[in-house]
Amino acid sequence: MGEELHDIRLSVNGLVREVRVPARRLLSDALRHDLGLTGTHVGCEHGVCGACTVLVDGRPVRSCLMFAVSAVDCSITTVEGLTEPDGSPEGRLSAVQQAFAECHGLQCGFCTPGFLTTITAGLRDNPAPTEDEAREMIAGNLCRCTGYVNIVKSVLRASQIAEERS
Amino acid sequence: MTTKMFGEPVQRVEDQRFLRGQGHYADDLLVGQQVLQAAVLRSPHAHARIVDIDVSEVLDVEGVHLVWTYDDLTGPMAPTMGEPLPLLIPHPQLTHGRTQYALAKDEVNYVGEAIAFVVADDRYLAEDAVGRIRVTYDFLPPVVGIPAARAAEHLVHDDVPGNVAARLEQANGDARAAIAAAPHTLSLDLEVERSASTPLEGRGTVARWDPDTARLTVWTSTQTSTGVRAAVAAKLGMDLGQVEVVTPDVGGGFGVKINHPWPEELLVPLAARTLRRPVKFIEDRREHFVSAAHERGQVHHVEVGYDDDGRVLGLDVQFWHDNGAYTPYGIVLPIITSTQLLGPYKPGAYRVVFESLYTNTVMCTPYRGAGRPQGCFVMERTMDAIAAALGKDRLEVRSANFIQPDEFPYDHGLIFQDGRRLEYDSGDYPASLAKLRELIGWDEFPAFREEMAREGRRVGIGLGCYVEGTGVGPYEGAHVRIETSGKVKIATGLTTQGQGHATAFAQIAADALGVPFESVEVVTGDTRRMPYAVGTFASRAAVMSGSAIHLAALRAREKVLRIAAEALEAAEDDLEIVDGVISVKGTPGGTASIDLGTVAVLSNPLRYAFDEASKAATQFTVGDPGKPPVAEDDEPGLEGKDFYSPDRSTFANGMHAVIVETDPDTAEITILKYAVVHDCGRLINPMIVEGQILGGIAQGVGGALYERMAYDESGQLVNASFMDFLMPYVTEIPAHIDIDHLETPSPLNPLGIKGAGEAGVIPSAAVFASAISDAEGFAITAMPISPSELFGLRRTHASAEPVETKERS
Numbered sequence: 001m002g003e004e005l006h007d008i009r010l011s012v013n014g015l016v017r018e019v020r021v022p023a024r025r026l027l028s029d030a031l032r033h034d035l036g037l038t039g040t041h042v043g044c045e046h047g048v049c050g051a052c053t054v055l056v057d058g059r060p061v062r063s064c065l066m067f068a069v070s071a072v073d074c075s076i077t078t079v080e081g082l083t084e085p086d087g088s089p090e091g092r093l094s095a096v097q098q099a100f101a102e103c104h105g106l107q108c109g110f111c112t113p114g115f116l117t118t119i120t121a122g123l124r125d126n127p128a129p130t131e132d133e134a135r136e137m138i139a140g141n142l143c144r145c146t147g148y149v150n151i152v153k154s155v156l157r158a159s160q161i162a163e164e165r166s
Numbered sequence: 167m168t169t170k171m172f173g174e175p176v177q178r179v180e181d182q183r184f185l186r187g188q189g190h191y192a193d194d195l196l197v198g199q200q201v202l203q204a205a206v207l208r209s210p211h212a213h214a215r216i217v218d219i220d221v222s223e224v225l226d227v228e229g230v231h232l233v234w235t236y237d238d239l240t241g242p243m244a245p246t247m248g249e250p251l252p253l254l255i256p257h258p259q260l261t262h263g264r265t266q267y268a269l270a271k272d273e274v275n276y277v278g279e280a281i282a283f284v285v286a287d288d289r290y291l292a293e294d295a296v297g298r299i300r301v302t303y304d305f306l307p308p309v310v311g312i313p314a315a316r317a318a319e320h321l322v323h324d325d326v327p328g329n330v331a332a333r334l335e336q337a338n339g340d341a342r343a344a345i346a347a348a349p350h351t352l353s354l355d356l357e358v359e360r361s362a363s364t365p366l367e368g369r370g371t372v373a374r375w376d377p378d379t380a381r382l383t384v385w386t387s388t389q390t391s392t393g394v395r396a397a398v399a400a401k402l403g404m405d406l407g408q409v410e411v412v413t414p415d416v417g418g419g420f421g422v423k424i425n426h427p428w429p430e431e432l433l434v435p436l437a438a439r440t441l442r443r444p445v446k447f448i449e450d451r452r453e454h455f456v457s458a459a460h461e462r463g464q465v466h467h468v469e470v471g472y473d474d475d476g477r478v479l480g481l482d483v484q485f486w487h488d489n490g491a492y493t494p495y496g497i498v499l500p501i502i503t504s505t506q507l508l509g510p511y512k513p514g515a516y517r518v519v520f521e522s523l524y525t526n527t528v529m530c531t532p533y534r535g536a537g538r539p540q541g542c543f544v545m546e547r548t549m550d551a552i553a554a555a556l557g558k559d560r561l562e563v564r565s566a567n568f569i570q571p572d573e574f575p576y577d578h579g580l581i582f583q584d585g586r587r588l589e590y591d592s593g594d595y596p597a598s599l600a601k602l603r604e605l606i607g608w609d610e611f612p613a614f615r616e617e618m619a620r621e622g623r624r625v626g627i628g629l630g631c632y633v634e635g636t637g638v639g640p641y642e643g644a645h646v647r648i649e650t651s652g653k654v655k656i657a658t659g660l661t662t663q664g665q666g667h668a669t670a671f672a673q674i675a676a677d678a679l680g681v682p683f684e685s686v687e688v689v690t691g692d693t694r695r696m697p698y699a700v701g702t703f704a705s706r707a708a709v710m711s712g713s714a715i716h717l718a719a720l721r722a723r724e725k726v727l728r729i730a731a732e733a734l735e736a737a738e739d740d741l742e743i744v745d746g747v748i749s750v751k752g753t754p755g756g757t758a759s760i761d762l763g764t765v766a767v768l769s770n771p772l773r774y775a776f777d778e779a780s781k782a783a784t785q786f787t788v789g790d791p792g793k794p795p796v797a798e799d800d801e802p803g804l805e806g807k808d809f810y811s812p813d814r815s816t817f818a819n820g821m822h823a824v825i826v827e828t829d830p831d832t833a834e835i836t837i838l839k840y841a842v843v844h845d846c847g848r849l850i851n852p853m854i855v856e857g858q859i860l861g862g863i864a865q866g867v868g869g870a871l872y873e874r875m876a877y878d879e880s881g882q883l884v885n886a887s888f889m890d891f892l893m894p895y896v897t898e899i900p901a902h903i904d905i906d907h908l909e910t911p912s913p914l915n916p917l918g919i920k921g922a923g924e925a926g927v928i929p930s931a932a933v934f935a936s937a938i939s940d941a942e943g944f945a946i947t948a949m950p951i952s953p954s955e956l957f958g959l960r961r962t963h964a965s966a967e968p969v970e971t972k973e974r975s
Contacts, residue, residue: 002228024290033288038194039187041417043366044451048888051366079187090186097185101177104857108664109184110191110366110417131901139897142888144366144418145664146857147864147926148896149903 008072012037013081021068027061028052030068031078039079039113043142050141053114054078060121079113082120095161096120096154105154107145115141119155128159171673171683172917175853178669189415192370192387193448201372202231204434204447205292207282207299208457209274212308212526212881213322216272219282220300227295229287231441234433236271244402244436251427252397255496260332263493264323264524268401268429274303275322275491276527277881278456280429285437285445308526308881312465312486315523322491322524331489332497332522336504338579339515344480348471352551357948358540358931360463360488360875361868363533364893365663367417368449369458371431373438384411384435389424389661390701391691397427398435409435413691419663420865421532422459424703425495455886460875461499461533463488464540468548476552476563478513483544487522490529497522499530499537501583502635507541508578508588509633510595510819511549511567516580526881532703534865535927542632543949546932550628551945560936561599561608564631568595583704584638586814592910593633593819598843601906602629605841606823614825624830625838628936629823630929636818636846636921637709637914641811643698644711644718646675648726648804650779652746652763654679654686656719658711659699661691665707665923666854671715673850674917678719679726680743681762688715698809705818705921708850713810713915722806729765729804733786734758760786762804769804771795816912818920820844822863822929826937833957835871835938837900845908847920855922856905862926863903868894869927870934870950 003022010017012035019034026045031037031054040063043051047065054063055077083091093101096119106112115138122137123129129137134155135148143151183189195201224233240248250265270281282299286292307320314320315329322329345351371386382404388394388411395411398404416423430447438445449458466485472478487500504518553563569576571594578588603609611627618625644658656675662668672686679686689695690711691702700710723743730748731738736758742751749759763779768788775781789795796802825839842859849855872892876885885891911918931949938956939946944963948955 022290029289032193033197036197037187038191038197039189041191041367042193043417044888046451046887046889049366049451079185083186093182093185100185101181104178104853106181106184106664107666107857107861108365108367108416108418109180109189112184113187116185135896135901139895142366142893142895144364144420144865144893145861147860147862147903148899149860149901150857152896152901 006069008069010068010071010076011074012076013078019068023067023069025068026064027066027068027071028063031063037078037080041110041113043111048142049111050118051111051114053117055117055121058121060118077117079116082116094120095165096123096158098161099154099158103150103153103157105146105150111141111143115143115151119158123159123162127162129155131156171676172850174673174851176669176673176683176851178666179672180666180668191367191415191417192372192385195372195385195414196374196444196446199444201444201446202285202287202441203289203292204283204285204430204437204445205289205296206280206430207296208453209270209277209279209281211274211303211305212277212310213306214274214303215306216270216274216281217302217304221282223298224284224295227291227298229291230284230295232285232437233295234269234283235281236267236269239268243440246401246403247432247436251429251494253496254494255498257332257496259334260493260497262326262331263496264326265494266492268432277883278528280457283433285441310525310527310877310879310881312463312488312523315488315525316486322526326524329524330521331493331524333519334497334501335517335519336580337517341480341482341515341517344515345469345471345482348479349473350555351469351471352555354468354547354551355947356466356468356544356547358462358464358543359950360460361533361873362460362875363420363422365418365420365422368451368454369423369428369430370448371434372444372446373435374444375439375442377442380408382409382435382439384409385414386411386431387416387423388413388426389419389663389703390426391661391693392659392697392699393426393701394431395693398432401427401432402436402439411693413661416661416663419702420534421536421703423663424701425459425531451888452886455891456528456883459531460490460528461530462540462869463530464503466544468544470548470552472552475566476556476558477566478511480515481513483507483518485520487520488525488530489522490525490527492529493522494529495531498583499532502537503541505580505582505588506538506633506635507545509542509545510569510593510631511545512569527877534862534924536704536924538632538634538928539869539931542630542929543931543935546630546929547935547947550936550939560629561603565596565599571596582635582815584815589814590633590817591912591914593817593845594908594910595819598819598821598845598908601908602821602823602841602843605843605904605906606825606839608823611825622830623827624941625825625827626937626939626941627823627825628933628940629821630932630936631821632928633817633819634705634921634925634928635815636705637812638704638706638815639812640700641809642700642710642714643696643807643809644714645696646718646722646806648722648762648766650763650766650777652685652761654681656686656688656715657692657695658690658715659696660702660707660711663702665858666851667707670708670850670854671712674712674715675719678716679723681746685746705923705925708919709816709915709921710810712850712919713917714808716916717808717810718806721808722804725769725804725806726762726765729768729788730760732788733760733768766804770802810915812914816847816914816920818846818922818925820925822933824933824937826934826941828938828941828956833953833960835953835956840900841904843906843908844925845910846922846925847912848909848918849907850919858922859905859926860903862924863930864894864899866927866930867898870930872898872950874950
C-alpha cells in the first residue's frame with residue numbers, strides 16, 4: 001500500500017514550484033531532494049543546530065521541523081535566494097554573504113546557509129546591531145568549525161556593507 | 167613583479183561556492199537521479215547475542231529494494247565481506263585487536279552496532295522497513311566505563327582476557343629510581359571523559375555502478391579517499407582500477423572521518439553494484455552519536471619526583487584508555503598520549519605504561535587533538551601541582567623544565583605514533599611563554615584578583631603548554647598541469663573538510679610557478695586525479711601536500727623554463743616567470759617573452775590550432791629536428807609531479823592562558839579572557855591559521871566545560887542528541903581571543919611549515935583546570951567540569967583537606 005501523496009505548490013525564491021509529496025515529508029527534504037535546492041543543509045533533524053534554517057514569509061524557520069505540506073501559501077527563501085541581481089547570471093553576494101567571505105566566517109560551509117538566512121532576517125529587524133546583539137542574533141545556530149568569533153565579525157561587517165550599499 | 171602569496175591572508179576561493187548554496191556535500195549528490203536511499207538497523211543493546219533476525223515483513227513494504235543481514239554478505243557476490251572489517255594500524259603490542267563486521271555476526275557489542283541494511287526508494291521508506299525487522303537477543307552483561315573494564319568481572323569479547331586490547335610501556339632512563347632519589351615527590355590521579363568530533367555533517371556515502379564499463383564511483387564524506395578506494399576494491403573483489411573514490415565537500419571531519427571503511431562505505435557500493443542503481447546512505451544525528459566514533463576517555467596515575475626548583479627528575483605515568491568495543495584504528499591514541507604528554511619539557515627520566523581497554527560502547531578513533539589533550543592535561547596538572555607544592559609561580563616551574571632553543575633537534579628517546587623517533591625539530595618555548603605572560607597579563611593578575619575580590623567576585627588564571635607532532639608521513643603527492651589557456655590545475659590526493667586547501671595550496675603553487683593566484687585551481691581527494699595519497703589527519707595537510715605541491719610546481723617550472731629558453735633563444739638562468747609570462751629577467755613584457763599557455767602548446771608536439779595559444783605558438787620553434795618529436799628523456803605536456811616524504815614529523819607548539827570567573831553561589835564558570843601564543847612555523851595564510859585556532863578553542867571549551875558522552879550502566883548513550891550533548895553555541899565562547907604567533911620554521915620541509923589544524927583544542931582541559939583550581943584553591947583533577955560538579959567539589963573540600971595532590975616527602 002503506497003502512501004497518499006499531495007500535490008502542492010511551494011513558492012521558493014520567487015518561483016512557484018509544484019511537488020508531489022507525502023504528508024510526512026519534511027520541508028527540508030522537499031527543498032533539497034524534490035526541488036534540488038541542496039544549499040539548505042540538515043545537521044540534526046531535531047531543530048537544534050539551525051543549519052536547515054530558511055526564511056518563511058521572511059522569518060527564520062527550521063525547515064527540518066516543518067512539513068512541506070504546511071508551507072503551502074508561504075513565501076520561502078533559501079540560501080540560493082539570498083544573492084542580489086547585478087546583471088550577472090549568478091548575481092552578487094548579499095551583504096551578509098559578502099561579509100562572511102571577508103571575515104572568514106565559514107570553514108567547512110555546512111552550517112553556513114543557516115547562519116546566512118538567520119542573519120539576513122536578523123539584520124532586517126536590527127540593521128545596526130551592537131556586538132552583543134550580533135552574538136544574540138546567532139545564538140541559536142551551531143557551528144563546529146569557526147568558534148563563532150568570525151561569524152560575529154561577519155554580522156557586524158554585513159551591517160556595514162548593507163549601509164555602504166544603500 | 168608577481169605579488170608573493172605565501173603568508174598573505176588571502177580570502178578563500180571556495181567560499182563563493184559555499185556562500186551561494188552551491189557546495190556539493192554527500193547528500194547533495196545525484197539529487198533528481200532516482201538515487202535509492204539506505205537505512206541501517208542498529209543494536210538497541212550494548213551487549214547481546216543475536217539469536218534470530220526476522221526480515222520476512224520487510225520486503226512487503228512497497229518501495230523496498232533490498233534487505234541484508236550478516237548471512238547475506240557471505241555469498242559469492244563479495245567473498246571477503248563476511249570477514250571482520252580491517253584493522254587499519256596494527257601494532258605488535260595490540261595483542262588482542264578486534265574489529266566489527268559490516269553487519270553484526272552473532273553478537274553486538276555496543277548500542278548502535280549495525281545489524282541490518284535496507285535500501286528503499288527513499289529514506290522514509292527505508293526507515294519504515296527497518297522498523298519491521300524483528301531481532302531476538304540473548305542479553306549479556308555490558309562493560310561500561312574504565313573501572314568496569316579494569317575490574318573485568320565481565321568481558322566484552324570472550325577471547326580477550328581482562329578486556330585488555332593492548333599494553334605498551336616505553337621508558338627513557340630509570341624514572342622510578344629517579345623518583346625514589348628525588349627531594350620531593352607527588353602522586354596524582356587524573357581523568358578525562360569521552361567526547362566526540364561531532365561535525366555538523368555526519369557520515370555519508372553515495373555509490374554509482376556503471377554496468378557498461380564495470381566501474382564503480384563512490385563519493386564519501388571521508389578524510390581519506392585513497393583508503394576508502396582500496397578498501398572498497400578489496401572487499402568487493404574488484405580491481406583497484408575499477409573503483410574511483412571522490413571526496414565531495416565535507417561538512418567537517420575533526421578526525422572521525424579518518425576511520426574507514428565504515429560498514430556503510432562497503433554496503434552502499436555493494437548495493438549499488440547489486441541493484442545496478444545509485445545508492446546513498448546519509449547518517450542522521452542520532453546515528454552519528456551511537457555508530458560513528460568517540461574519543462578522550464582515559465584515567466591516569468602520575469608519580470613525579472622533582473627538585474627544589476621544580477625541575478622534574480623522574481616522571482612515571484600509568485594510564486588506562488577506553489577504546490570502546492573495537493580497535494579499528496589500533497592504539498594510535500594512547501601512543502600519542504604517552505609520547506606527546508611530555509610537551510615542551512625534558513624530564514630527567516620518563517616511563518609510561520598504558521592499557522587499552524574494551525568496553526561495550528562506541529569505539530574510539532582520533533578526534534581533533536587525538537590523545538594530546540589528555541596528555542597535556544596530565545603534564546600541565548603535574549606542573550601546577552609541583553608549583554603549588556613548592557609555593558612557586560606556575561610559569562617559573564615550567565621555565566625550569568623547558569627544552570631550550572639551542573637543544574634542537576631534541577630526541578626524547580621514545581617512539582612516536584609514526585613509528586619514528588620522537589625528535590622535536592624546532593621551537594622556542596621560553597620566547598612563547600614570554601609572549602603569553604604579556605598577552606594574558608600574568609603579572610597584572612594578582613592586582614586584578616584583589617580588585618575582583620573586593621567586589622565579592624572570584625577569579626582564577628591558568629595556562630597550558632603543548633607540543634604537537636604534525637605532518638606525519640609517510641607521504642603526499644601533487645600533480646601540476648599547465649593548460650594551453652595558461653590555467654594551472656593542481657591535484658593532491660588528501661581530502662578537505664573546511665581547511666581552505668583550495669586557497670592555501672593555490673598560494674603555494676602561485677608563488678612557485680610565478681602565476682596569478684586566480685589562475686590556479688586545486689582539486690583534493692579525488693582518486694581519478696591523484697591515486698596515491700594518505701589522508702587528512704594529524705595536522706598534516708599543509709605540511710605534506712603543501713610541500714608536495716611546492717615541489718611539483720617547481721618541477722613544472724623547470725620544464726616551462728627549458729621550453730621557453732629554447733623558444734626565446736635565451737639561457738634558462740636568464741629567464742623569470744612573472745604573472746604567467748616568461749621573459750628575460752629585468753625586461754618584463756619585452757619583445758622576448760612568451761605566455762605560459764603558449765609554452766604549454768609547445769610542450770606537446772601534437773598541435774591542433776584549437777585556441778589562440780596554439781596559433782600564437784606557431785611563431786616559435788622548439789625541439790631538435792634530428793631527434794624524435796618527444797625526446798627520450800621527455801614526455802609531452804606541461805606537467806610536474808612530485809611526492810614529499812619526510813624523515814619524521816615536525817613539531818608545532820603553543821601555549822594558552824585563560825582567566826575565568828567562578829560564581830561563589832552557583833559555581834557557574836565564565837571566561838573573562840583567553841590568550842593564545844602559537845608557533846606552527848611559517849604561516850601560509852594567517853587568516854586560515856587563526857580560523858583553525860579559533861575553532862579549536864571552541865571545541866576545547868566544549869570539551870573542558872560542557873561535552874561528555876553520558877553512558878548509563880546498561881551502555882545506553884542517554885545524551886545522543888544536540889539537545890542533550892552540550893556543544894557550545896556562541897554564548898559559551900569568549901567574545902575576544904588574543905592570538906600571537908611565533909614563526910619558528912621547520913627545518914624538515916622546503917617551506918618551513920608545521921601543522922595547525924588540531925592545536926587549538928589540545929591545551930583546553932589543562933588550561934581551564936588550571937584556572938578553576940586557581941580560582942577555587944583546590945586542584946581540579948577530572949575534566950570536563952560542570953557547575954554542579956564544581957559545586958560538589960566545593961562542599962567536599964570545605965569538609966576535608968585536599969586529597970588530590972599529596973606531598974609524600
